[in-house]
Amino acid sequence: MKQDQDTIKQHNKKMILDIIRTQRPISRSDISRITKMSPTSISRIVGELCEDGYIQETNTSSSGVGRKAVILDVNPVSVYSIGVEIDKNFIKIGLMDFCSNVVKSEKVGYFESDYDPVVTANMVCKLIEKIVDDIRIDREKIISIGVSVPGVIDSENGIVVFSSQLAWRNIEFASMIEKRVLIPTVVENDLKVMALAEYFYGSAKDSKWTAMINFGSGVGSVLVKNGEIFQGGSNRAGEIGHTTIDPFGILCECxxxxxxxxxxxxxxxxxxxxxxxxxxxxxxxxxxSKRQELWAQNIIQRATIYMGITISNILCMYNPDTVILCGSLFDNHPELFPLVEEHLTKIIWEPYEHTFRLCLSELKGVSRVLGSAIMALNKSFQIQ
Ligand SMILES: [Zn+2]
Incomplete structure (x- = not known):
């Protein structure tokens, strides 16, 4: 009985900290409204969280006259999370504070000769140690590490199931990092963490249903519902790059x-x-293509028509309110965007007209490190 009560108490405390963290700054009465818990309970738990150092009170003027309302915010230096981006050409890591600011980052070149998982884990761990040494924070304050890898990931078990870019199959990468640095580590697909970052701090901030589509060296998609990534049965949802367009078409790497x-x-x-x-x-x-060379116009036209069709198919399947286009093709050549938009306008089915917003990714390059750190932090707040 006592144990049950303690569990409930811990659960409530974690939940309220999570609400403050994700909806900051926030007042006690708003927390009470969201949780449907009594103001007395909220005040008690908030008091404990202040005492623990996770949150702090800040005064801010209310919209009315004179009186200042006390609102709550997280204490940025109380908890940290590390985001790791493993790209084909570099490894980047960033230390994120509790207010989701990346306070320090490091980047090193990553070459095909380094692609071995053990070598990669060594590089990542070295970078983590360097950042921890440089910034001189209490190591215990770093509560989680998130690693983003291009490929199919079993995030539940920390396994890179398949990455064609790194030529990895069934690599237990999370535990390779965790055993060395002794900080809980999670691994996730790169596009999924990017979508998470866009939801919290980018183009999808006000979106309830977001579809993010990546066009670069690979093609993929992610669906985010109210900040939750749609994973599918085994975290493989969204691999649209390998949907068949023409069974007799060009040979794919798969x-x-x-x-x-x-x-x-x-x-x-x-x-x-x-x-x-x-x-x-x-x-x-x-x-x-701009010089009116027919071959180039043809290539651009065909590609952007297929991109428009892809968006149209996703609209029919999931009815998202926001569609974000990302990946190197759009990050480096935003002039492709209006072309895709034009084709989409021509082919979209009437019931879907004006039901969504089509936009480019706002965060671009920074989103993988930030998203990985956010994902790791979210996992450590997940209530079992
Ligand atoms: Zn394929």
Whole structure:
């Protein structure tokens, strides 16, 4: 009985800290309204959290005259989380405070010769130790580490199931980090953590149902509902890059033909262009297209039509209120955006017109480190 009461108390405390953390700054009465708990209970728990140092009271003027309302905010230096981004070309890590500010970050080059999981884990751990030493905070304040990896991830068990970019299969990467640095570690797919960052601090701030679609060296999507990532049965939802467009189409890296990414990924466009012209990258295709060169116009038109179709299909399937386009193709060449928008306007089915907002990612490059740290922090607040 005593144990049950303690569990409930801990549960409530965690829940209220989580509400303050995600809806900060907030008043006691608003917490009471959200939790439907009595003002007395709220005051008691808030008092405990203040005493523990997690939160603090701040005075701010109420909208009315004179009287100042006391509101609550988290104490930025009470808890930290680390975000790690493993990219094909670099590893970046950032230390995030309790107010979600990345207070320190480090980045090192990452080459194919480093792709071995043990070598990678060594690099990540070294960077973590460096940041902890540099910033000189109490190590116990770092409560979680989040690592984002391109690929299919079993986040529950911390396993990189499959990453074609790193050539990893079934790597228990979370435990490799955790055992070394002794801080709870979680691993997640890179696009999923990016979507999380957009939800909290970017283009999806006011969205309830967000679809984020990535077009770059790979093609993928994520659905976020009220800040929760839609994972599917085994965290594999959203791999639209390998949906079949034409069963007799171009050969994909997955061994099958005509996957969506063979029409929309950067390498596919470059491959297509190299059949007729000497080009070095996407920019060359866009420049030639602006010069009215037919081959380039064709490539850009086909790619943006398929992107428009992809969005239209996702609208029909999930009815999101916000669709965010991200990935290197849009980050580096935003002029593609109006072209996709134009095609989408032509093909969209009437009931979906004016039901959503189409936009570009706001956070771009920073979102993986930030999203990984947010994801890790969220996990440590998850109530079992
Ligand atoms: Zn494929």
């Amino acid at each position: 061994g099958r033909r005509g996957c969506l990414q063979t029409y929309t990924a950067d390498w596919a466009l470059i491959q297509e262009a190299q059949k007729v012209a000497k080009i070095n990258g996407i920019q060359d295709i866009l420049t030639s």
